[in-house]
Amino acid sequence: MRLAVVGGIAGGTSAAAKAKRVKKDAEIAIFEASNFVSVGACGMPYRLSGDIHDPMELVVRRKEDFEKTGIKVYLGYRVVEVDINRGVLFALGPKGEEEKYEFDKLILATGATARKLGVPGEDLRGIFTLKSLEDLLAIESFMAENEVRDILVVGSGFIGLEVIDAFVKRGFNVTSVDIATSVPPNFDEDVVEKVPAVLDSHGVKRIWGVSVTEFLGNGRVMGCKLSNGEEVKVDIVICSVGFKPTVDLAVKMGLELSVAGSIKVNEYMETSREGVYAAGDCTHSYSAVTGEPIYLPLGSLANRHGRVAGTNAVSGNRVVMPKIAGSSVFKLFNLGFARTGFVEKELKARNIQYEKVLIKAKDKAHYYPTSGEIIVKLMWEKDSGRVLGGEIVGPIEAVKRIDVVGAVICMGGTVEDLARIDMAYSPPFSPVWDPLTVAANQALKD
Amino acid sequence: MRLAVVGGIAGGTSAAAKAKRVKKDAEIAIFEASNFVSVGACGMPYRLSGDIHDPMELVVRRKEDFEKTGIKVYLGYRVVEVDINRGVLFALGPKGEEEKYEFDKLILATGATARKLGVPGEDLRGIFTLKSLEDLLAIESFMAENEVRDILVVGSGFIGLEVIDAFVKRGFNVTSVDIATSVPPNFDEDVVEKVPAVLDSHGVKRIWGVSVTEFLGNGRVMGCKLSNGEEVKVDIVICSVGFKPTVDLAVKMGLELSVAGSIKVNEYMETSREGVYAAGDCTHSYSAVTGEPIYLPLGSLANRHGRVAGTNAVSGNRVVMPKIAGSSVFKLFNLGFARTGFVEKELKARNIQYEKVLIKAKDKAHYYPTSGEIIVKLMWEKDSGRVLGGEIVGPIEAVKRIDVVGAVICMGGTVEDLARIDMAYSPPFSPVWDPLTVAANQALKD
Numbered sequence: 001m002r003l004a005v006v007g008g009i010a011g012g013t014s015a016a017a018k019a020k021r022v023k024k025d026a027e028i029a030i031f032e033a034s035n036f037v038s039v040g041a042c043g044m045p046y047r048l049s050g051d052i053h054d055p056m057e058l059v060v061r062r063k064e065d066f067e068k069t070g071i072k073v074y075l076g077y078r079v080v081e082v083d084i085n086r087g088v089l090f091a092l093g094p095k096g097e098e099e100k101y102e103f104d105k106l107i108l109a110t111g112a113t114a115r116k117l118g119v120p121g122e123d124l125r126g127i128f129t130l131k132s133l134e135d136l137l138a139i140e141s142f143m144a145e146n147e148v149r150d151i152l153v154v155g156s157g158f159i160g161l162e163v164i165d166a167f168v169k170r171g172f173n174v175t176s177v178d179i180a181t182s183v184p185p186n187f188d189e190d191v192v193e194k195v196p197a198v199l200d201s202h203g204v205k206r207i208w209g210v211s212v213t214e215f216l217g218n219g220r221v222m223g224c225k226l227s228n229g230e231e232v233k234v235d236i237v238i239c240s241v242g243f244k245p246t247v248d249l250a251v252k253m254g255l256e257l258s259v260a261g262s263i264k265v266n267e268y269m270e271t272s273r274e275g276v277y278a279a280g281d282c283t284h285s286y287s288a289v290t291g292e293p294i295y296l297p298l299g300s301l302a303n304r305h306g307r308v309a310g311t312n313a314v315s316g317n318r319v320v321m322p323k324i325a326g327s328s329v330f331k332l333f334n335l336g337f338a339r340t341g342f343v344e345k346e347l348k349a350r351n352i353q354y355e356k357v358l359i360k361a362k363d364k365a366h367y368y369p370t371s372g373e374i375i376v377k378l379m380w381e382k383d384s385g386r387v388l389g390g391e392i393v394g395p396i397e398a399v400k401r402i403d404v405v406g407a408v409i410c411m412g413g414t415v416e417d418l419a420r421i422d423m424a425y426s427p428p429f430s431p432v433w434d435p436l437t438v439a440a441n442q443a444l445k446d
Numbered sequence: 447m448r449l450a451v452v453g454g455i456a457g458g459t460s461a462a463a464k465a466k467r468v469k470k471d472a473e474i475a476i477f478e479a480s481n482f483v484s485v486g487a488c489g490m491p492y493r494l495s496g497d498i499h500d501p502m503e504l505v506v507r508r509k510e511d512f513e514k515t516g517i518k519v520y521l522g523y524r525v526v527e528v529d530i531n532r533g534v535l536f537a538l539g540p541k542g543e544e545e546k547y548e549f550d551k552l553i554l555a556t557g558a559t560a561r562k563l564g565v566p567g568e569d570l571r572g573i574f575t576l577k578s579l580e581d582l583l584a585i586e587s588f589m590a591e592n593e594v595r596d597i598l599v600v601g602s603g604f605i606g607l608e609v610i611d612a613f614v615k616r617g618f619n620v621t622s623v624d625i626a627t628s629v630p631p632n633f634d635e636d637v638v639e640k641v642p643a644v645l646d647s648h649g650v651k652r653i654w655g656v657s658v659t660e661f662l663g664n665g666r667v668m669g670c671k672l673s674n675g676e677e678v679k680v681d682i683v684i685c686s687v688g689f690k691p692t693v694d695l696a697v698k699m700g701l702e703l704s705v706a707g708s709i710k711v712n713e714y715m716e717t718s719r720e721g722v723y724a725a726g727d728c729t730h731s732y733s734a735v736t737g738e739p740i741y742l743p744l745g746s747l748a749n750r751h752g753r754v755a756g757t758n759a760v761s762g763n764r765v766v767m768p769k770i771a772g773s774s775v776f777k778l779f780n781l782g783f784a785r786t787g788f789v790e791k792e793l794k795a796r797n798i799q800y801e802k803v804l805i806k807a808k809d810k811a812h813y814y815p816t817s818g819e820i821i822v823k824l825m826w827e828k829d830s831g832r833v834l835g836g837e838i839v840g841p842i843e844a845v846k847r848i849d850v851v852g853a854v855i856c857m858g859g860t861v862e863d864l865a866r867i868d869m870a871y872s873p874p875f876s877p878v879w880d881p882l883t884v885a886a887n888q889a890l891k892d
């Protein structure tokens with residue numbers, strides 16, 4: 001059994017490591033086009049903030065670590081062609097070396113690419129995306145070599161906001177530009193209404209509801225024109241306007257695509273071609289809410305995909321990738337944001353009949369000194385009561401309870417199931433009625 | 447409809463308030479023997495620590511608040527007799543006033559009483575329990591009027607440990623005495639093994655595995671003799687060695703008792719006598735794990751009981767008190783402790799066949815500056831995989847995820863269900879594989 005894994009960040013390395021554990025005598029090779037394997041990319045904003053002292057801490061396992069377990073790693077090797085009928089791939093090494101690798105099974109973990117704005121001047125020096133460790137290192141060396149005071153962050157999804165948080169912490173002047181007027185855009189407006197005030201109070205200049213029309217500069221970026229006519233002075237730009245799955249190779253191989261242009265897989269993470277699997281940001285998951293394929297490029301899911309693809313590639317389709325709640329969480333300064341399932345606007349877009357409740361409560365006992373406001377929003381199916389989604393915004397330490405809603409969604413439960421859970425209580429952790437219970441009780445009009 | 451509620455702390459006030467909302471025209475009276483209603487008793491350690499500035503902040507709603515909603519509150523009235531056949535109760539007011547109250551339905555929310563040690567000298571001044579707001583105020587005035595440096599805390603359940611935490615924070619010399627050698631006693635030894643070091647590092651003197659044999663003093667407590675012969679100098683003693691349900695009235699009324707001597711109730715919180723309900727620390731819950739009655743005097747459960755008893759008392763047995771996971775949580779300094787279901791030693795005591803796993807992991811991404819060690823222990827049923835219990839010890843902000851295990855228990859789920867939940871991830875909140883997922887995967891040997 002020879003297994004080739006294309007891509008070695010999250011999904012690919014999880015797949016390879018799991019495959020090796022499942023089938024010790026499998027010959028496994030990872031081809032990674034960049035210079036790093038097994039990168040905890042979600043940690044990059046915390047390097048920008050100075051919380052992490054050495055960017056290499058983001059490398060979870062090195063090439064040597066994999067090779068010790070018998071997994072060969074081709075670092076800096078880009079797979080340029082796959083002959084799926086003959087079971088052979090061709091890769092180009094960092095110095096142009098040609099490598100030919102025969103395989104029985106193949107896992108594509110080609111990841112995703114940061115979207116570009118597609119405006120004039122985008123190739124000026126000083127304009128970056130933040131997807132790979134190379135991106136991070138490029139930002140760091142640019143900042144070391146150039147005087148940087150004014151930072152523009154384009155896009156305010158969770159990564160954009162994490163980057164803003166990081167640079168504010170380090171004392172830079174930060175401007176946030178977003179085409180949206182409610183931020184982060186994948187949360188409903190009513191749960192994130194305090195975000196503008198939070199950014200303002202940290203001195204972030206917000207210019208929202210506009211787009212970038214042009215970057216200005218002479219070799220190096222120095223300014224940015226916006227659709228409202230405004231011009232912003234910038235020393236560096238981080239563009240964080242989403243990802244698209246990297247599927248060139250899959251397309252060349254004739255594999256079917258699915259939602260958001262990601263590689264189509266079945267419940268075994270197997271693509272439209274038998275024996276070829278996919279994992280991570282290049283592919284999709286299936287929703288526990290609707291059963292539909294959903295594209296969520298999240299590190300947590302990439303690792304789950306990888307384990308399933310790795311197991312199945314070397315041992316037949318033995319395990320199923322569970323349908324996902326699609327839970328995620330991030331922080332902006334002292335505020336945590338968490339969501340699961342579908343938020344209201346996503347349910348509307350899907351024409352799903354729902355009911356909703358939004359409550360504001362304290363996250364801890366009202367008399368406890370660090371208690372703060374928490375917002376909980378729940379969406380559920382009109383007749384069945386089945387939970388469809390939830391959003392929580394509040395003190396950082398309070399929002400991970402989203403996983404309780406995620407658990408109910410994964411188990412197909414209702415708001416009544418949620419209301420019945422006796423949540424753990426003591427004053428430093430929650431009010432005597434947990435905010436989730438309050439929301440669920442209100443949903444039941446109880 | 448006239449409803450009498452005996453006891454007005456947590457279960458009683460929840461019951462009365464809910465009953466009033468369900469049946470607006472019901473005449474409702476609360477009889478509370480102490481001088482306070484609606485006390486958030488779980489907050490008392492946070493008054494001792496100085497976190498709460500005014501002990502009256504612990505009063506959630508005052509007599510006037512209830513009376514505004516049409517609920518009569520007899521404060522300082524002790525119910526001395528109930529003639530259940532005639533539907534009348536007799537109470538004695540603070541000045542000996544006799545009050546006779548006729549009712550159609552009755553709710554007993556008589557609470558629990560702090561256990562005494564039953565040793566010589568226990569009546570000396572300066573020896574306290576901490577169950578009621580009166581206890582708290584008595585401690586405070588004793589400490590205001592007497593020089594206090596050396597504090598002895600007898601018992602190290604969660605309240606004992608919260609009290610230790612509080613007094614250490616205020617700079618007192620604190621000694622902990624417990625008959626147990628593993629603390630807190632309702633957690634398994636292997637998850638709390640770092641508690642001794644944590645107490646030591648905060649300067650707490652531990653004398654465990656011994657009992658108090660005598661308190662010494664002359665009017666006021668000055669010392670304490672232990673079963674190992676040791677003598678401890680003390681200025682004040684807090685005894686926190688558990689609670690027993692207060693059931694004098696119930697016994698007088700001929701009601702059946704259940705586990706731990708608590709008032710026996712059915713799933714509607716109705717006692718063995720039709721039309722008489724019970725709620726809070728005087729009664730029990732039913733376990734979602736085994737279905738058996740379990741006695742857990744927790745504020746969160748008292749409030750749940752109250753809502754069910756209140757609804758059913760005024761509108762017939764309409765709602766069921768859900769079976770409980772029995773989740774609880776508390777903090778000791780910077781360490782959080784949480785449990786749900788049954789822990790290993792409780793399963794053993796019940797002769798339940800179980801399997802278990804204990805993992806140690808980081809609670810956040812390994813490179814995140816505030817990440818610390820978290821211990822997760824899971825117990826599940828051998829054949830079915832049904833989750834039976836869980837324990838989590840780790841950084842405060844990390845242990846509330848016990849509610850995910852509680853959710854799975856309440857929904858009758860398995861370790862596989864737990865493993866399948868895609869937990870929300872980002873570096874400040876968890877590692878890419880949440881510790882709960884790691885534990886569940888290990889349980890599945892996956």
